[in-house]
Amino acid sequence: MKTERQNWPEWATPNDESLIQLAETLMPHIKILSPDVVKLIVAENNNKLTQWTNDFKEIGIRADIYLWQDSPITFPGIRRHAGNLEISAVKKNRNNAKGNDSILLDDNSFPKELWSFILRGRKADKNGPANYSLAHIIDHKDYRSRHIEEIKDFEKTKEKNLYAGLHTSCANTVWLPNNLMKPTDHKGNIRQLLIQVVNKYYSPICTILPHEKSLNLDNIEDKWQIDRFPEPTIVGSIDKAEKFIEYRNNLIEERIKKIKLQ
DSSP: OOOTGGGSOOOOOOOHHHHHHHHHHHGGGOEEEOHHHHHHHHHHHHHHHHHHHHHHHHTTOOGGGTOOTTOOBSSTTEEEOOSHHHHHHHHHOTTSOOOTTOSEEESSOHHHHHHHHHHHSSOOOSOOSTTEEEEESSOOSSTTOOHHHHBTTOOOOSOOOTTGGGGGBTTSEEEEETTSOOGGGSOSHHHHHHHHHHHHHHTTTSOOSSTTOOBOOTTOOGGGOGGGSOOOEEEOOGGGHHHHHHHHHHHHHHHHHHHHHO
């Protein structure tokens, strides 16, 4: 006997043809960061790799979450808050909230900083481009992550925060228009298409994932291969990147120094 809940009508979902049309509409409106900017962040991370790895070890932070050869992590040591205690800590004092394996906890501000410097020449504020939202592609949180499907040879573990550095990865954020659905929030072919965007534009210039992992691009149907779709829009140039790098290096090193003195 069917329950009342089971008596809901069954509605058809969009077929592949409709989803492909949606993806074709969406792709040119996706804004991705210039690979030239990502190259500069990667080069500076390589310059700082030994120094910051040693600093993190000294203050009890697992460095390989954030730093590896050719890492695209924009703010090594800074991760998104997780759980009520960390959320409360950030609300009380966002400039000094520290959690496990981090020099600073963030709500969702730091992923916007590089974009703001590159596009506007200054720090980010609460606003962003009108009618657009910043979206992460690859999950950086442990809770309800899609790593099993999207990362090759991924195995579940009790260890926490192993991909937390991806919160500020300059190879892991895009701007999406608000009036289209947010495909990064779901599984499916359109999300898989966005992962291909990350791979196509950034894998030649950086190592996208930590722990010697790679994106799972196997079994993508021919009709969903990225080269069949319009290209996303590349934005930004390196003109203002040096100003950003100076700002970010000073911020990280001041945090490290402060934690060492505690």
